[in-house]
Amino acid sequence: MTMNIFHKIGWFIGLVLLQVLILNNVHIAGYATPFIYVYLILKLDISTSRNGLLMWGFFLGLAVDIFSDTPGINTAATVFLAFIRTPYLRLFIPRDNQDTIAPSIRSMGFFSFLKYLMGTILTHHIIVFGLSFYSLADIQTLLIKIVSSTILSIACILAIDSVKK
Secondary structure, eight states: OOHHHHHHHHHHHHHHHHHTTTTGOOOTTBOOOOOOTHHHHHHHHHOOOHHHHHHHHHHHHHHHHHHHSSSSHHHHHHHHHHHHHHHHHHHSGGEEEEOOOSHHHHOOOOHHHHHHHOOOOOOOHHHHHEEEEEEOOTTHHHHHHHHHHHHHHHHHHHHHHHOOO
8 A cells, every 4th residue: 555645744743753752761671762763764665766765764863853852863864774775675575566565564474574674673773873872882782772672663663564454
């Protein structure tokens, strides 16, 4: 199913509000924080232009940065995620569907969608936490935060995608 502009704006507002009001305050064991606002970028149709993806990524990251008081960290990570999304997506979808697919468990299959999520979300989290730590002095904590937040984000996104029609 393709998303029209009103669906995209609704998801944009809902995901930003959910992220900044609730999920930014969730820190499981002091390490894992779910970042589900990237779900919008990951769910856009493959036919969405690269410029369109970059614009959605920029404004999505900027909105989260403004409300979270993080100086451009989420914007940089989300724009990079939007930039690499299409090549990651083309790795995991069949060649005959490459022009019409909207990424989901139903359209890609569970394991292909899981691999797509793992690659993109791990890349996003490496950038977010790498920029926020800005040091490799405590690399063990950095790696724990990246891995635990990636696992939690993937679990939340899979739950949302399996419930969503």
